Amino acid sequence: MKPPAPRTLRPRWRPGRSLLPLIAAAFALAAVLRIGDGIGLALALDTRSGASPTICPDPAANAALLRALEDREQKLALREGIIADRAQALRLAEARIDERLATLIAAEDALSKTVAVADSGADADVSRLVTVYENMKPKEAAPLFEAMAPEFAAGFLARMRPEQAAAVLANLTPEVGYSISVIMAGRNAGAPGR
Template sequence: MKPPAARPPRRPWRPGRTILPLIAGTFAVAAVMRIGDGVGLALALDAGTGGAATTCPDPAANAALLRALEDRDQKLSLREGIIADRAQALRLAEQRIDERLATLIAAENALSKTVAVADSGADADVARLVTVYENMKPKEAAPLFETMAPEFAAGFLGKMRPEAAAAVLANLTPEVGYSISVIMAGRNAGAPRR
């Protein structure tokens, strides 16, 4: 067997030798990319038109389109103005309604106070009259109750002490006493029960 052939010794690495081919390669790749970029754009444009040549639109058509857009813009501006006017009118109407509502609430509160005063005064007057009828002799009060409407008389008798009301009822004619008793008995007939 022959001894293996000796390899020639390696040359030492030097930086200048490998950088120059690397820079040249980078320039070559950049050139290919620039050419490819233009080709890709051309292919994309060609694919988008279906291979047909594209032409610029007619200037008259552009002018007509521009006029149509300007007309539409004017109409939209007019509508915006109308809507703004309506919104302002609605705000004013809401403000007036709120003011009137506040006025009505104040009037209702004042009326409630007046009604409360009147009711308390009327209740005091009725209580005083009930006391007067209770203190009258039953024979003197009976003719008064006979001339009253039965509903009215039933109201007074319902507020009187039971013994005073019984004495007045005993001195009424049977027909009037019966009608007043029916009204008093039926007054709470429609009230809900437990």
């Protein structure tokens, strides 16, 4: 028998040896792409008009466009100024309206207090007169009630005690007594809930 053949050792794989050609190929590809990057654009521009491309084809048109843009910018600035002025005027008007509203509210409160005082004073005066008429003899009060307007007399009689009002009504002429009675009866006829 033959002795077994010695094993041949394969070289061990090293990471650095096989990666180096890959890195070199990536750099070469990047260089080719960079060189060829502008070629497509140059060819497209060249085939478009047959002439070399220029950045400013017509300086006069560009100047006219620039003037138009500047005019528009001036108009917009003018409009902004007008709008700002209007906004300021609106703010001032709102402030004046708020001040006047506050003044009106204060005046309304003061007027309400004055009316309340006047109403309570008038009510006290009427109550005092009712008391005077109640303390008068019905024969003495009747001529006064006949001289009054029927609506006015009805107001006093409605506030008097019923027995005193009846005595005064009994001393009035039938026509005046009837008209006052009709007014007193119809006072609350139009009130809601009736």
